[in-house]
Structure formats: C-alpha cells, structure tokens
Amino acid sequence: MYTFWKRTVPPPSMLTFDASNRDLCSVKSQQTNTPLQALVLLNDPQIIEASRVLAEKATKKETKVAAQLAYIYLAATGQFTTEKVAEQLLALYHDMEQQVLEEGVLPEAYLGIGEKERSFKEKDTAFTALSLTAHTILNLDLTITRS
C-alpha cells in the first residue's frame, strides 16, 4: 500500500496524526489526541479499505467467526484476545450483522470503498459484519497507540 508524500505536502490524514510537515527539521514529533483523528480513522476510505482487506484475510485463514475475530484483533493490536474481549468482539459482530439485516449498512456501497478488488464473493451479511468489526478494531486505542 503506497501513499504519496510530496516534499512539504504530507498526506493530510497523516498530518492529523502529527506527521512532520518537513518545512524544517523536527527534533521530536508532537503528540496529540484530537477528534480530527477519530474522523480520519472512522471515515477515511483508506482505513475502510484496509478493514475490508483484513477481513478477507481473516476469512481465508479461519472458518469460525470467533477465530476470525481473534485473528483480526491479533493482527491489529499484537495481542491475543482475552475471554472478555472475545465476548465483546462477538457481540459487536452480531450487532453489525443485525445492522446489515436492518439495512443500516448497504454491503455493496460499504464494501465497494477503496480500489483493492475483492478477491472473492463472501456471503454479504457475514462478510460485511466482519469488515465492520475489523473497522472498529482498527479504531481501538490499543491499535493506534504504541505502548
């Protein structure tokens, strides 16, 4: 996955995450925690596309939903799921499934975000729910904070 970075014009979403603007050298990067970052992670097509691809990987690796969720969680956070987290993720997954059934999410539109082609046609409801769950996991503080 590539992102273009013109000399002193960093990708705006990276600026939102305190990338240096490279006008001048920066000795230390700044640390911020703003609502603008939430907007990027929730709505930037790049993140949504990444969520979808991550969900695809999970379905290739694992067949059971619980295992798919654990795979995504591990890939994103570098941590194994605890029992509690596994339960929470499953609840999230089922809620997302429900949202798809209630047409709160339109699979064709949502999964169509981004340029990466879908490698296979998974049954839409389940796969959309998994993508939405991956999307949520990519937004976790644990995912985006190095600690």
Place this chain on the structure above:
Amino acid sequence: MSEKKIIEERSLQLNRRAFLGKTALGIGGIGLASLLGTPYFNTTKNGVITSATPNAGVKGSLGGLHHPAKIKRVIYLFQSGGPSQLELFDYKPMLNKRRGEDLPESIRNGQRLTGMTSGQDKFPLVGSQFNFKQYGNNPAWISDLLPYTAKVADDICVINSMYTEAINHDPAVTFFQTGSQQPGRPSIGSWLSYGLGSENDNLPAFTVLLSRGTGRPNGQPLYTRLWGNGFLHSLHQGVQFRAAKDPVLYLNDPDGMNKATKRNMLDHLAALNDAGYEDYGDPEIKSRIAQYEMAYRMQTSVPDVISTEKEPDYIYKMYGADAKIPGTFAANCLLARRLAEKDVRFIQLYHMGWDQHENLPGAITKQAKDVDQASAALIMDLKQRGLLEDTLVVWGGEFGRTNYSQGLLTDTNYGRDHHPRSFSMYLAGGGIKPGLYGKTDDFGYNIVENPVHVHDFQATMLHLLGIDHEKFTYKHQGRRFRLTDVEGKIVRDILS
C-alpha cells in the same frame, strides 16, 4: 492513613502517560476525574469514576466565576513573526529626522540583541516610510498601511507599551500563549477549556486556524504545542482546522453506512476502549473515547459552521476578496465569526509572515494588506451582531521590531530586527475602553508610560472572562501553576 487512602492520594498525583506503568492494584479508575482536570466523568466524592457523560461537552473545573465576566469568548488574531510597531501604530517622527544616525548607547542601555544584528558596526536609526494620522475620539496614531483598521479606531484600544522577556520567536510566542518561554505549559485556550468548559457541546472549546502571510511567505513556522494542553488533560488541546477548502477532513460517514450503525459501532468501540482502560489505566484512553464522541457530533456541527458560501455579498465585501479563498487570513476571520456565533470559547488565529528582517517596506505593505480589512471587518461584523460586547478580539504578535535598520539602510529600503522592549497590540470588545494606551520614548525604543507586560495582558484577559488569574491554578508535580506564573497585574486603565 489507610492503604486505600494512600493509593488514592498517589493516583491523584499521577498524570497522563505517567499512569501507563500499569498497576496490579486495580486503582485504574480512582481519582481520574480530578486527575484529568475535567468533570467529564461522573465521580463519587473521593474521585471514583461511576460513569462517563459522553453526550456533554467539556465542563469547566471552576465551580463558578470569581467575579462577573465581561466577555464569554476570545478571538485571538495572533500576528506571528513580530509586526513592526513603528510602521503600524507607534508613530515616531524623530526617527525620520535622525535617519541614519547611530542608536545612542544611552537609549539602547545594554539591551541584548539577537545574533542577526549583534555583529553590526552601526545601528542606523530609521523611521517609518509610511505616514500616520490620528483617528478616533481618544486619538490613536494609525499608519496608512491600515486604512480599514483606522475606520474602527473608536472600537479598539491600541497599546503601544507592550513588552516581553523573550527575543526570539519560539520562546516569545510560547510566552504569550502559555505564560512561559519554555514549552510544556498549557496554552491560553486550553486553560479556558479547562476552567470554563465549553458553551457548545458539539464543537471543541478551543479551535485554531492558521494562515500564511504574503509579506514573508516562508516565514516562521508554528508548532502544534503552541495550542497544546501541556499538563492539562488532552481533551483541552486546541483543535486545528486546516487552511483549505475542507477545514475538517472526513466529516461524511462511509458510503452505505447510516447514523444508527455508526452509533452502534461507536458504542462498541467505547466499551472496548474502556476495557483497555481498565487494563492499562492510561487516561489518554478516556480522552480518546471522548474525542470519538466529539468527532461524532462534529460531523453535523462543523459542516454548518464552515459552509460560508451562503454568506451574503455584503459580508464578503466587508472582509475583502480574500475571504472567498479558503485558508487566507480573511477567510479565517469569517470562520472565526461563525465559530464565535456558535459560542466556541477560544478561537485562535495565527497569521505568519511578520518577521521582516529585510526589505521591510515592501513586505509589510503586502502583509498589512493581508490582515487590515478582514481584522476590521471582523470587529464591525461582531458589533453589528451584538457579539462584540461579550467577545474580546486581540490583535498582536510576540514582540516588536528595532528602531534601527538591520542590514543596509538605503533611500528606499531597510529591515528591522526583533525588539522585545516595546511593541504594539490592540484589543477590542467587551469591557475594553477604546483609545490609546502607553507611550514609548521619541526613539520608539523604551517605554516611558504605562508598561504592559505579557503577564499583565494575560491577567487582564482572564479578568474580563471572570477569572482571578491568581486563583486559577492547576497542581502539577507538586506546584500550583498559573497562566501568569507568579506575576501579572490587571491593566485597569484600559477597562471600561
């Protein structure tokens, strides 16, 4: 002291990332609210968190104001780089008469210089190339570079006797914004967000807008820590809008997703993050949860604020042609008014490019044109909406410029170095008495009447907001910190 009490006390001392060293004692939630400096979370008397209030904006930590406030919000038009007071507000005809003469040591009186002119053999005095006239009932001298500002002379208080302790940009700007030349303290807007909270649950209490000047397009850079929260909780940091057509990115939900799904997703996200907080006890996680809620609300509130295209023509005429170009100072002034209408507490603009060491006459002409019309328009616009009476508009930079030329003085050209000992700024709005305040000597080098220190300015601003600057403190690492450190006198003479 019981063990529990000791643990509680200890947790109250810890701050932010320091808290990360996770504890086996399960003290995660204890004392968080006071630790964060925000009652965003509901707590018991001894500080144990019982629940969060995700649908409310930041609440102020001050129970009530110290005295009745004159203003509710501040728009700070920061002129970054150090505008030359001698070309704008501080009229010194003697410098024209004695043009080219060396600055007498009796006037310089040991003042330290920056490395940019300390090596000069001579310090040739130079007066303004631009004419001045007097405007207003309590007349202030205003230069021909600022024709629109001259028209609002009766609404502004020009202070010609500002002084600071810093002589270089970064410490000087940091000093104005945080009360300390060293980085690490909260910016004014963060202090206000912490103390007074937000009047609007759907927008950040502290917003920041940047623009680049034409006077020196590659002028001094600014850093996000200038609008940083310092040791206060990161909920209080300034939220920077981009200087572009879309000031805030990604305001729209992903294709095919409706609000109910988004809401459901956020609830799960908050629950998962909360579980992470229980494990790690990092207050930044709580902040993250709150920022997600703010982001959710900004998705509807921000488009409403930034859609300036419906502003009538006469408004664009007032602010000038630039107001239609996103990211300019004029466009930012118009946005500032719209944010003020939504009761955003502290609206911080920065206009870069005032650092005119050389080719000053040409550069300042362009630079003044960038800001003159829009600054005046903002004041008039606030006034016609009845907002000026409870808003403070601040216009000024981090220091002034020298009365002698940096580099070669020719018939038509000169430059000026940084000068901390005297400079000008102006204030307008609620509680401010318009007119002229303070006086420098005929050389425009030293203050002879009514000096106003940076801390005095800060104390006065807080006073107008109903805050006693000596009582408004935050304890950090064993010390109670103030915006005004251990100084600052309210400038009562300029209050109405």
